[in-house]
Amino acid sequence: MSDKMVKWILNGSVVESPERMSLLDACRIHGVFIPSLCNGGEDNHSPSCMVCLVHDESENRLISSCGSTVSEGLVINTEGGNISETVSASMQMLLNEHGGDCYSPCSIACKAGLDTTYLSRFINGGDLDKAALYAQRKLAFPQLLSKICYGACMKACRRGKIDTSVDIPLLHSRAVMDSFCFPGIRRIGKRALVSGNSPECWSAAHSLNMRGFSVVILYKSDKFFSLDEFENLKDLESDVRRLEESGIQFTKFEDFSSESEGEFDYILNGSISGEMGREPGVVVIDENPDNTNLLNRIVSGREITSKLLDIRGMRKIAVSRIHSFSSSEKIVFFENYPSPVNRKDFNQQARSCLLCRCSAAGNCALKDLAEITGKRQKTGQFLRWVEPPVFWGELVYEFGKCINCGLCIKKSREEEFLPTLAMAEKGLDTRVIHLQSCLFSKNEAQIIMKSCPTGAMRMRIRGEK
């Protein structure tokens, strides 16, 4: 870049920039935002993603701003014409080849809102306790649900389109089975009273408990979960034991006096049938918050529903399943369920998980741009197939998400890391490789990860292999 300044026209007004500065930078300096993914700011950049298009008036065609330089008399428009259309088309193409969802299909499908990929990651790494801990944090009845759920995650599993789905419920149940470890919960000094025997009530209580409330559950002893002949009673008991151990206090309705109600900051009545809600001494929570008489102390059922996702999940799964069972219909869940879990089979299932969930879901330039252009992926029509991630020490590379910008390679050279990445293959198979014996340290991986505009480069999660 020389010091010589040139005059050119940007969106109708004359501006000045140093000669040979890239058009993208020059536009940004003059306050015009142009999206860009592949540009690393080097000279002679060869553009690859084609989302930074601007209109060159003198030649009457669209050019990519990151690969062009400013010159005297250039007339550039950044809006109008077919710019947005073409950028959208490029964006759609990028998304089509982006072999990875922001959220894995299995976790989207999970009615209980469990991030199944996150779970599998721990299991893949052999850290069953962590997996169990995660499941217990998310679900009030992890063990029961693992046995009775529909397995919607299995139906959504991407692997199922290639060979066979990963048996996620199996992974889940194996992880939580008889595992009783609890994280220390930091109490926030608030108390909540939850009354009701229904699963969603307990689920709400669990959720509040995990958020630091001190929770008391009021239940009717004669109708413990309304399930006397419940087949999975053992699992349920385990789950109740977990709830107890995690600090929830269970009080029989008969033993509860309405005077102590005043000690609670929040009172929640989640009884579906309503019979308990109408009991004297307990504040009735109406669906309509205006009808409630104790403001700040009462959470309406609807608010909980919108705030605590797992309650919604519970409603869908547990309510229908458990209640239909309680009406004494015999439902056999997962008839062919392997029990006790075959260790070998379990490991095999764990390994076959593709771990589709993106680690950069919240911090992804591609996603941001997709939001701007309003483009979405066509699910199941990826040009590239999702491949299992490759591990290079602390750095993990997911080929499907790579947009071939080469920024990570540039970074690794700039920083003079011992392992220098390189681009390999050609065409749609173009990928970053690392076959040297030296591996990435945590620090190096962090730097590389930050240079990646998508989630193709990520840190290794502890325990992940």
Add this chain to the structure above:
Amino acid sequence: MKNFKLINDRSFNRAEFETIFQNSPNFERYELVNHLNTVQDFYGYLSRNSLESLSLKMNLSLNEIIGVASFYSRFRFEPGGRYTIEVCVGTACHVKGAENLYNEFYKLLNLDENRSTSEDGLFSLEKVACLGCCMMAPAVKIEDSLFGPVEISDCEDILTSFLKSSGSVKSSVEIGKGRTQFLLCDCSSCRAAGAGEVLSELKDILSSGIWDGDIKRTACTGNSEASPRLEIKRSNQDTHFYYRVRADQVKSLVRQYAPVKKVRGHLYRLYSRVEDFILGNDKLSSCFCEGAGEELRLATEGAGTLDPLNLDEYRKEGGFEALDRISRQSSEDILGILLKSGLRGRGGGGYSTAEKWKALLAHRHEKPYVICNADEGDPGAFMDRMLLESFPFRIVEGLMIAALTFHARKVIIYVRCEYPLAINRVGEALRILKKNHIIGENARIPQLSIDFEIVEGAGAFVCGEETALLNSLEGKRGIPRPRPPYPSESGYLDHPTLVNNVETFSLLPWLCREGADAFKALGTEKSSGTKTFALAGKIRCGGLIEVNLGITISRIINEYGDGMADGSVLKAVQIGGPSGGCLPASMADLPVDYEALKNTGAIMGSGGLVVLDQHDCLVDLSRYFLDFCRKESCGRCLWCRSGTETMYRILDRICCGDGNKEDLAELKRLALLCREFSQCGLGQSAPNPLLTSLEYFYDEYTAHLQGHCPAGVCKDLITYTIDGDCIGCGLCSKACADKAVSGELWHYHSIDQDLCTKCGNCFNSCPEGAISVR
């Protein structure tokens, strides 16, 4: 997915590794591709150990080396069979059924998904983009032996005959002077047709002392349909030509000329196949020389007579005359000649050569590099190979003219690795020239005392693009560079560089010798001079032709190609390979020049010309070209990488009968975007075959959408049935590899549709035409 696992070679020996680099002390970055070639040649594949040792030697990271190696299709990372069978799937071979041939070898070698090498470890099977033997289509190459045209039934014989002959060392040809001369071309395509065997047979006979004739190797006439072509020349007597000579005919043939017998007055005509048309002496002239006559040969001057590697003979034919003249002129004068001649680059784009030279002339004081682009990757084109094999001196002379003009630092000839004979011949030519002090140290003209080097490519189509070629020469991945800066400012190793095509260089000697006016007189106003074309496909007589620019397509087919093949009706002409387009028969009167072709949506390209008939499906052909482009895309630009892939998938869907109406509009939209937003020529021109066929053959696309393939090519849309005229000869059931045809001898046969794989073998074998395709 190609899984990148490097194999550890247990028998690897560091000391042995050192020995293969004994003669190459240079371990600069730009030697990387060369060294990789060396390692691969020695070990047969690239193992982890060898690459690690190389990375230490070259001071490059292992990743970097693998990154480069994996870009080029030549390099392999696992050991293959002892011999590699390469089935050509170039355009001409594709339309003549290369896919079936590949499947046949696949079956013969008992291969499956996990194994690409036969059980005994002898053969591994590969597809290769183009062997440059288009008129011998479909062609197969096993190691250095070429076979063509190969029928499905020949496959087994080829393997056995190859194994039989693989042990014997091929004898080289001796050149001498005698009273009777046997002239024979043994270029790659003639070898594919059997010239090698004829030559060795001839040698055997002559050395056995029956009599003392001489064998002379000549430059190829390009008339490959008739090769091997043996010319027998006796002093003071007629010259006799023999076409399609087979090795077993040589003995009787030579005996006719034995001195004990009187010379026979009539022309011997040999029939290699019963139904073959007879090509005689007169036929040759009508086939190749009518119209413009001998003076038409500029790049191919001396075809059929000149010995490719005989310097004296080349001199006698006017060689180096141009050089002598040029050496007395200033660079500006040379540029003036070029400017006046209107010569345009023959590599494809048709950019004015003079303009290119003018831009470089400003940087003359920086000692530019001169590079000859002989990386001819287009399927369906073989002009460069023919020129390199037959006229190496002429190309080097063209390069010398350029080197003189620019006071070049070095001259590099980049030849693709699929052309071993071309590399050999040019290398030999350079050695001869060095020995005669024409180039190299102590050259008579001081500016020519520079290095002339041949660099072998490693198999990447995109390296035909000049900036990608530069990257490849520098030992990097062959990715096109952004322009500007143009190579004339900053090219090879950041020095100013001239990159021109082989054919452009080969025209220079004639141009400088005869003058710009003579050149300008040929061709049309804007496209002057001549152009070589690789004529192939469904015509009677294919091969390399050199024509006046501005000639019509129908004249090329009828005069040079001797008309359509039997039973074929002209449907379209595919011109320019994967960057060109398909022109319909109605455009047969279109003059072939740069502008006229561009207006139709096709381009001249480097000059592949494949003639298609009613049995060729344009949708299938578009799919074929996009398949080629998507595999050869360097992967840098989004639209070239994913756009071609998407278009290919849509076309694939249409060919399978799953297309819907919106697909055609979507195809067009994608094609235009791909053309507009790709950085280099590959992506910009990749949609051309699709766009032209969409424009001129829209009906064929809509027919496919309705589940019908008019040409009877797309396997999912056709059925083979046996109609009334079946005579029960049983040939079809013999031809069928899947046992789908059944029936007693002399009785009606029928095809079991469940078993039928639609290979079309039965259709081709039926003598009565009783099998129909719908």
